[in-house]
Structures are given as C-alpha cells and as structure tokens.
Amino acid sequence: MRRDPAMRRDRIATIAGFLALLVLVGLLQVSLRATSYDRLVLGLNRPMPITKIVDFDPTAITGVVIGAILGGFREVAATMLWLKVDELWDSGKGTEFATLNLMRTVTLLDPHWLEPWRITAWHLAYNLYVETQDPRERAILLDKAVACLKEGISWNPDVYDLYFELGWTYFDKIKDYEEATKWLEACTQFEHPEYIERLIAHAYERVPEIDKALDWYDYCIKRNPGDHTAIGATTTIRERYLRAWRLAQQRRYDEALRELEYYLMVDPEDLIGLHFKADLYERMGQKRKAYDIWKLAGEMRALDDYARYRAGLLAAQLGLPVPPEP
Structure with missing residues (x-):
C-alpha cells in the first residue's frame, strides 16, 4: 500500500517536535536547578524567570506537561508553568479562569511545592x-x-x-x-x-469561648512576658466578660446579661459583647431575641459574616427572612 507523502511528513514533524521538546526540557533542567534547589530545599522561594529560551504560549502548555510527565521533569514543568502564571498576572489576566487552570495544573505536577x-x-x-x-x-x-x-x-x-x-x-x-x-x-x-496562638485566642473570643481564649492568651504571655497584645486582650476579657461568663456557666443567665449590659452601654458596637449577648439568649431558649442581636451585630459591621450566619440559622428556625448581605 502506498502511503501519502504528506501524512508521512506530518508524522515525522510531530515526532521531531516531541523529541525536540524533550531535549529542550533536559537542557532547561540544568538552568533551572538552582531555582528548584532554592524552592524545594532552602525554603520554597518564589521561582524567578532565569531564562527566556522558551516563550510559553497557551497552546503549547499541554505538550509541555505531557513531555514533563513522560520525561520525568514534573518539577521543572511546574516551575515553568508558574512563570507563565506570573506572566498572566503581569498582563492583567490574573482573574481569568485560564489562570486558575494553570495554577491548578502546577499543584498537580508538584504537589509538595x-x-x-x-x-x-x-x-x-x-x-x-x-x-x-x-x-x-x-x-x-x-x-x-x-x-x-x-x-x-x-x-x-x-x-x-x-x-x-x-x-x-x-x-x-x-x-x-x-x-x-x-x-x-x-x-x-x-x-x-508565634502569632498563631494569638489568632487562636482571638477566634475563641469571637465564638465566644471565653475560657479557651484566656487559656491561649495566657499561654502567649507565659511564652513571652512582653507580649503586649496578649496582655491587653486578657485584661479586656477579665474586665468586661469574665464575670458574665462565669455566671453563664452557672446558668445564671439573667445576672450574666445584666453584667454584660453594663459594658455594652459604654460600647454598644462591641463585637465580642454582642456575640456573647446573642449566645446567652440562645442558651436561654429565647431565639427571637438572639436573632435580633445577631442581626444587629451583622448590620453594625459589614465584615461580621459570622453574626449574619448565626442570624440566618435562627431565621430558618423561626420562619423569618434570612438577613441579606450588606
């Protein structure tokens, strides 16, 4: 059977192109070794463009990835694709889903980066x-x-x-x-x-879980007696919320509310105080009052999504409209 010369030329060109790609990746492996070493061994530094031999085009990405997988150059390909991500960001295309797909491909090629x-x-x-x-x-x-x-x-x-x-x-x-x-x-x-422990304490404040917040802040102070952030936070908690918290633990909710109201009169928009007050009403079974306080907290602060979330849960239970986002 006689073969079509054009088909033969196309096949030869395809094979030659693939072999050239593998050779090019092999050459680039040496050039990129320093970048890979810095990134993988010395602290995961951001890869920098150290070569301009290859100017990536989106249509060539699939070939590069396939070549990397078959040739065992996954980490090199990941670095090269990450350079393409940088290029897309610099060109104003960072928010396009094509950029997201590239980023996700890098995580698959080099999951330890x-x-x-x-x-x-x-x-x-x-x-x-x-x-x-x-x-x-x-x-x-x-x-x-x-x-x-x-x-x-x-x-x-x-x-x-x-x-x-x-x-x-x-x-x-x-x-x-x-x-x-x-x-x-x-x-x-x-x-x-060391800031992570303070963030844990801060998160417990907002739940609120006052005892756990104090435990973490106290740990921060024991570790570093000069931690003024933790010192200030524990002072505030003990002055404003601790007595009310202890009363709530004893189920003396009315007394806890009166204690808490004293400080809310001074600062009506206090986030922790409002969360605590709403939580107290929930413990008392007064869901409508709890809903009103969570809703108020969400309206006072555009970023208080937690209050709006809690208000939404109660709204569903009470058959009320879910508060809209600000």
Whole structure:
C-alpha cells in the first residue's frame, strides 16, 4: 500500500517536535536547578524567570506537561508553568479562569511545592470571589478554596503552612471561627510563627469561648512576658466578660446579661459583647431575641459574616427572612 507523502511528513514533524521538546526540557533542567534547589530545599522561594529560551504560549502548555510527565521533569514543568502564571498576572489576566487552570495544573505536577496551593486557594477565596455578586457562585468558590487547601495538606501534612492558610480562610473570609480554631490549633504541632496562638485566642473570643481564649492568651504571655497584645486582650476579657461568663456557666443567665449590659452601654458596637449577648439568649431558649442581636451585630459591621450566619440559622428556625448581605 502506498502511503501519502504528506501524512508521512506530518508524522515525522510531530515526532521531531516531541523529541525536540524533550531535549529542550533536559537542557532547561540544568538552568533551572538552582531555582528548584532554592524552592524545594532552602525554603520554597518564589521561582524567578532565569531564562527566556522558551516563550510559553497557551497552546503549547499541554505538550509541555505531557513531555514533563513522560520525561520525568514534573518539577521543572511546574516551575515553568508558574512563570507563565506570573506572566498572566503581569498582563492583567490574573482573574481569568485560564489562570486558575494553570495554577491548578502546577499543584498537580508538584504537589509538595506549597506556594501554588496557597496562592490558588487565595485566588479562589479572594480574587475570583469579588468578581461575582452571585451568592451561589461565591459559596462555590469558597468551597473550592477550602477543598484546594485540604488537598494540599494531604500532600504536605508535616508543615504548618497550609493548616494556617486554611484556618485563616475560615477566620478571615468565611468567618467560621469554630472551624478556624481547629485548623489553627493543628499548626501548633509543627514549628510555626508565634502569632498563631494569638489568632487562636482571638477566634475563641469571637465564638465566644471565653475560657479557651484566656487559656491561649495566657499561654502567649507565659511564652513571652512582653507580649503586649496578649496582655491587653486578657485584661479586656477579665474586665468586661469574665464575670458574665462565669455566671453563664452557672446558668445564671439573667445576672450574666445584666453584667454584660453594663459594658455594652459604654460600647454598644462591641463585637465580642454582642456575640456573647446573642449566645446567652440562645442558651436561654429565647431565639427571637438572639436573632435580633445577631442581626444587629451583622448590620453594625459589614465584615461580621459570622453574626449574619448565626442570624440566618435562627431565621430558618423561626420562619423569618434570612438577613441579606450588606
């Protein structure tokens, strides 16, 4: 059977192109060795563009990834694709989903590189989040950010970094302080910055779990007697909330409310005080009053999503409209 010369030429060109790609990646491996060493061994530094031999084009990415997998150059390909991500950000295309797909590809190629996990989740929870006003789309983006970090933790369970990122996402973006404490506390089993314990205490304040907040702040002070942030926080808690908390533990809720009201008269917008007051009404079974306080707290502070979340739960139980987002 006679073969079509054009088909033969195309096949030869395809094979030659693939072989050239493998050779090029092999040559780049030497050039990128210093970057990989800094990134993987000396502290996960952000990769810098050290070569301009290859100018990536989106249509070439698939070939590079396939070549990397077949040739065993996954880490090199991850670094090269991350340079492409930088390029897209610099060109103003950072919020496009194509950039997200590239970032996700990097996490698959080199799952032990922490920076892509961290930035991909941040991109979902912050950048893409503000690009839409649809509550359902926002919820999906937050779910994807959380799932991304949990997957990253499964690949990197022995360092604090991604535990912290997940805890911070729950604390700062989702406003789920109870869930935040779980992941932030997980950080403490590894070497970590000292501010994490203060953040755990702060999260417990907002739940509120006054005893646990004090325990963590007291630990910070024992570790560093000059920790003025922790000293100030414990002073405030003991002056404003501790007596009311002790009364609530004894189920003396009316007395606890009177004690708390004294300080709310001084500062009616005190976040911890309002959360505490709403929580007391819930313990007393007065759901409508609790709903009113949670709703008020959410209206007073645009960033108090936790109060709006708690108000929404009670609204569903009471058959009331769910408070809208500010």
